[in-house]
Amino acid sequence: MDNLTGWQEISTTRATRSASITRNWLLYVLLIGIAAMMVAPFLWMLITSLSNPSEAYTYPPSLPKQWRFENYGELFDRLPFGTFTFNSLKISILATLGTLFSASLAAYAFARMEFRGKRTLYWIILATMMIPFQVTMIPVFFLLKTLGFYGSHAALIVPHWFGFGMGAFGIFLLRQFFTTVPRELEEAARIDGAGSLRIFWSIMLPTARPALVTLSVLTFMAHWNDLIGPVLYLTDTDQMTLTIGLAALGGGDLIARVDLLMAGALVSLLPILVLFVVAQRFFVQGITATGIKG
Amino acid sequence: MATGGAIVVAFLLGFTEWDLIGSPQWVGLKNYSTMVNSDLFWKVLGNTFWYVLLYVPITIVGSLFLALLVNRKLPAIKLFRTIYFLPVISSMVAVALIWSWLYNPEFGFINWTVETLFGLDGPRWLLSTQWAMPAIAILSAWKVVGYNMVILLAGLQSVPKHLQESALIDGASRWRQFTAVTLPALSPTLFFVLIITLINSFQLFEQTYVLTQGGPANSTLTLSYYSYQNAFQFFRMGYAAAVAYVLFALTFIVTIIQFRLQKRWVFYG
The missing domain is CATH 1.20.5 (Single alpha-helices involved in coiled-coils or other helix-helix interfaces)
Known part of the structure; x- marks a missing residue:
């Protein structure tokens, strides 16, 4: 049994x-x-x-008989793709630095300083994340045009040094980190004669390094992929970023050259893909941070 | 703070006529009366809701399915999560261009697949008044499911294991365990995902800009693009601001309704 x-x-x-x-x-x-x-x-x-244009436009779709790597050369020779790439890099990097600057200072203030209306202000800033961009689009456009930023990269960079765009998200993310820094650490530094800015620079920022990387990665991605900004503010071809350049070429010069258009799309995706492979952890952390708190 | 100011200014602009060059003229409710008397506006409103109706369910069901699928310990599961996330990091412009090539009615990959699998002639997708909107909804859902998946996965992983196990010990079926334990525990996260997906769906812009510019025959013209078009192509700033406010109000109302409805299905443990 x-x-x-x-x-x-x-x-x-x-x-x-x-x-x-x-x-x-x-x-x-x-x-x-x-x-x-x-x-x-x-x-x-x-x-x-990597196809020959005449091969691309055939039915049924098939693999090219010969891989045409020259397409990429042609893309950069015939069209200002190098300029587009440079512009995208320039705007994304400078705007990201701006967001890091403004969001970290504001987050520090919200985490450690006492001032009237602090809570209300904090909630207003968070609420702006929920506002559709179409609502603020026209007033912001008029403001930036009045400041003389229309038709220049400044329109896509300068506002981010004052907390536009990803600023609200950054404040939210960094404030959480700053509040976890033990007060004793700060007090010890104050006794040693460090001022607020010194504490911010040598204690707060190093502690929040993972959050800063997360914010940089997500902000860089947002600017790299941004279309509406360049659509509203950039006027000349040689100012264009990869997104608007591609969108324009898709309906223009490249309308009958899908091989080059796809090569262009690939070039525009490559940098963000590399960044993702290197910093995947931070992309996911940033997204779950919003999700769990929301 | 500047955003807060801009919201007020935009509200006021809705009661003016303004071409951006001169100074705004106060016209009272004229923009809103033009709107309700315009057939195009009602079509645009209908299109907006049609898109929301297509995009939101596909996205929610799709991302929940993905999250449940990858929420287990299997070899190489991280690789699959990464792959599902790839469209999220890609720019909408590149994604839209790739899909417009896939949707190409003559040489496109999608219609070839449709013909090979089902022996059917595929629709003309972005060139058809009937199919352009579903085509945009499909590619948008494809791009975003990985994003929601990551949020839902984090939610799933915080579901207490002992609850699920005790349900199984009590003899609950897998399905029962899912509906009685997992889903209620996940409901706050699911609610959050639903809200951001809804808000997002009302703001459809880039896909329209790259692919259809609202066409064919205004069949993909939604509030968001309509507002942009009036502002920056027709220079009717006042009217565009009024349309943007309608969009804002709609988003707000739908969100409030969801918050009211959440009492029926969202459980905060």
Whole structure:
């Protein structure tokens, strides 16, 4: 009898194990199927970007007989793609630095200083994150135009040094970090004669390093991918960023050259992809930070 | 703070006529009366809701499915999460251009797939008044599901394990465990995801700008793009500000309704 139950037990564990393998096998089919749906558009972009234009426009879609790497050369020769890339980099980096500057100072004030209406102000700033951009679009446009920023990169950089755009999110993210710094640390520094700015620079900022990296990565991505800003404020072709340049070429010069258009799309995706591979952790942390608190 | 000021200014602008060059002329409610008497405005409003109706359910169901799928310990599961996240980091411009090529009715990858799998002639997608909006909703959902997945996954991982296990010990089926334990515990996160997805859906802009400019025959013209068009193509700043306020009010009302409804299904433990 004992033997029998023992055998039955073994057989059930075997059955469950093999059932779990089958179930996982099905799971993997599902996982891979969805992965294919996520990757296929990018893969097709890559394939088309290496095709001969006449091959691209054929039905049924097929792999090119010969990979045309010259497409990328042509893209940079014929069109100001180098300039677009440079402009995107310049704006994204300078605007990100601006957000880091303004958000970290404001977050420090909200975390450590006492002033009237602090809570109300903090909630107003958070609430602005929920406002559709269309509502503020016209007044902000008029303001920046009056300041003489229309038609220059300044319109896409300077406001971020004053907390526009990602500023509210940055304040929210960094304030959380700053409030965790032990007050004793700060008091000790004050006794040693350090002022507020010194404390901010040598105690607060180093503690918040992970949050600062998260904010930089997300802000850089937001600017790199931004379309509405360049659409509203940039006027000349040689000022254009990759996003607006691509959008313009898609309906213009490249309307019959999907191979070059896909090459352009790939070039515009590459830097952010590299950043993602290097700093994946920080992308996910930034997103879950908003999610959990929300 | 400047944003707060801009909100007030935009509200006031809604009662003016202004071409950006001269000074704004006060016209009272004229912009709003023009709006309600315009057939195009009602079409645009209908399009906006049509898009919300298409985009929000696909996105919520899709991202919940993905989150549940990747919420387990399996070899290489991190790789799959990363892959599902790739569209999130990509610019909408690049994504829209890639999809417009996939949607190409003559040479596109999608219609080729439709024909190969089902032997059907695919629709003309972005060139068709009937299919352009679903096409935009599909590519937008594809781009965003990975984002919601990450948030929902964080929510799922904070569901107390002992609750799920005790449900199983009590003989609950997998489905019952999901509906009675997992879903209620996840509901605050799901609610958050629903709110941001809704707010997002009302702001549809980049896809329209790159792909259709509101066409064909205004079939993809939504409030957000309509406001932009009036402001920066027709220079009717006052009217555009009024439209933007309608968009704002709608977003606000829908969000409030959701907050009211949450009492019925969201559990804060």
